Amino acid sequence: MxxxxxxxxxxxxxxxxxxxxxxxxxxxxxxxxxxxxxxxxxxxxxxxxxxxxxxxxxxxxxxxxxxxxxxxxxxxxxxxxxxxxxREEEPSRDPVHAVEAGSDVHAALATLSPRERACVVLRYFDDLTVPQIARHLGLAEGTVKRYLADAMGRLQLALGEIDDENEQTTVTPPRASGKGNDHEDV
Known part of the structure; x- marks a missing residue:
């Protein structure tokens, strides 16, 4: 053989x-x-x-x-x-089929362009760095960063806030402002 x-x-x-x-x-x-x-x-x-x-x-x-x-x-x-x-146009499909898409993540990933989706999969599934993704896809590092930023924005809109263990960003929720509340709840 x-x-x-x-x-x-x-x-x-x-x-x-x-x-x-x-x-x-x-x-x-x-x-x-x-x-x-x-x-x-x-x-x-x-x-x-x-x-x-x-x-x-x-x-x-x-x-x-x-x-x-x-x-x-x-x-x-x-x-x-x-x-x-x-060819002639096909009749429009029933929108009920779109509801049966499956999980939220699957539906959210489907909204991404192929390059954005590839970058997200390589970053968060393969755990590649931005330079590695750039080499893998033959893109500039800045382009990869842009695809990742755009994709994460879309995913956050679809799924809510995403906690990324690899990134060092902290999101602080806004405080409710009210009259006469000069102290914080403990």
């Missing part, structure tokens, strides 16, 4: 669940996550890479998962701009 086949088999056998979980966090759909992992495995092992270990292969696959997701999102956006030229 070729070395790459052995590496791929060990990766799938030992880390498939972790890769599927990661892909689910990126895209938010279980069946789409399976497709992302499959596409990422094909991208990673379609060409020979010398000295590829299970650990390095997992890194390649994770990066491919985010790249494939962003590429597919862009492709879908381009198609939406021209699809009306090729």
């Amino acid at each position: 070729a070395e790459w086949q052995d590496t791929m088999e060990r990766l799938v056998r030992d880390r498939e669940r972790a890769l599927l979980s990661y892909a689910f966090l990126v895209c938010g759909d279980a069946s789409k996550a399976q497709d992302l992992v499959q596409d990422a495995l094909v991208r990673t092992f379609s060409r020979e890479r010398k000295g590829l270990t299970v650990v390095t292969a997992e890194g390649y696959v994770r990066r491919s998962i985010t790249s494939v997701y962003i590429d597919e999102y862009r492709r879908a956006q381009r198609w939406q701009r021209v699809q009306h030229l090729f």
Whole structure:
């Protein structure tokens, strides 16, 4: 058996669940996550890479998962701009289906753009630093910071105040002001 086949088999056998979980966090759909992992495995092992270990292969696959997701999102956006030229409009869907979205976090993540979502997943799931995320996605550090700030703002609107153990920010709730209250409640 070729070395790459052995590496791929060990990766799938030992880390498939972790890769599927990661892909689910990126895209938010279980069946789409399976497709992302499959596409990422094909991208990673379609060409020979010398000295590829299970650990390095997992890194390649994770990066491919985010790249494939962003590429597919862009492709879908381009198609939406021209699809009306090729077919009639579909009847509007029942808004009740949107209510059945699932958990609050899942619904909140769905409101983010693909880049924002990828940055949030890499930061808070993979626990990468801003420079690491920038290298991973091929972006400038300032751009990553902007995506994270915008995403956290949207997530806070959807979920409420988010406590971040990694950040050193403290939020102090405003005090109620009232006439004649010169002391603080203990």
